[in-house]
Amino acid sequence: MYEKSLQSSGFNKTLAYEQLETTNRESQKILKKRKRKIIWNNPPYSMNVKTNIGNQFFEILKKHFSKSSAFYKNFKNTVKLSYSCMRNVASIISSKNKTLLKPDNSNTYSCNCKDKSTCPLPNQCLTPNIVYKAEVENDINDEVKTYIGLTETPFKTRYANHKQSFRHKKHQNSTELSKYIWKLKDKNAIPSIQWSILKVIKSNVKSNYCRLCLTEKLLLINHLDDNNLLNKRNEFVSKCRHQNKFLLNNVKDSMD
Secondary structure (H helix, E strand, O other), rough: HHHHHHHHHOOOOOOOOOOOOHHHHHHHHHHHHHOOOOOOOOOOOOOOOOOOOOHHHHHHHHHHOOOOOOOOHHHHHOOOOOOOOOOOHHHHHHHHHHHHHHHOOOOOOOOOOOOOHHOOOOOOOOOEEEEEEEEEEEEOOOOOEEEEEEEOOOOHHHHEEEEEEEEHHHOOOHHHHHHHHHHHOOOOOOOEEEEEEEOOOOOOOOOOHHHHHHHHHHHHHHHHOOOOOOOOOOHHHHHOOOOHHHOOOOOOOOOO
């Protein structure tokens, strides 16, 4: 079929199969690339068990999957045994009991405002590691816009930065919330903001991910259908800034 298509196109070449000669080293490299499918058995390890579980396990395989069995090729040189290094049952139960019996201190953060009536979060303005929500109303129309943000520091510190961006126009591009506030001010509208906590994160940065940033992105996804959401879609792919303090180049030697 290929030769006919070549001849119809004006070519006189003929196709021929030629086997390439490979050396032993090249053939060995090709064989090494093949990966065997491994079936792992991970029994729990215990110092109290004196029986050779691994040996008995392989003896059972030989007994029930002998050479006459149709499944012999599936278990020949494909099963390996490795003891599990997971925690024992006693440590799992004790850690669970500690979490259940430990008092919940997530709501112990208080408020240090002199005038409690002006506190943005009544009796909770010093709470750190939270995802918060701001609902903005104005005196011109009944439109209510929503903004979702996060803060690792106490909320009162983040609230001070928001107030600065609301007062000084040079900081109007700090957040999407400040942009909207200045749009209302340009229309001579008086904005009013209602603050609330959406989620409190007890422990934030883990080894390879930030729970605070992931929680904010999850809450933003839940509000995707909300046309009154001020947050932009590029915030879903924004880089976490909370892990920078754990990098070696940002850790200062205490001896300096």
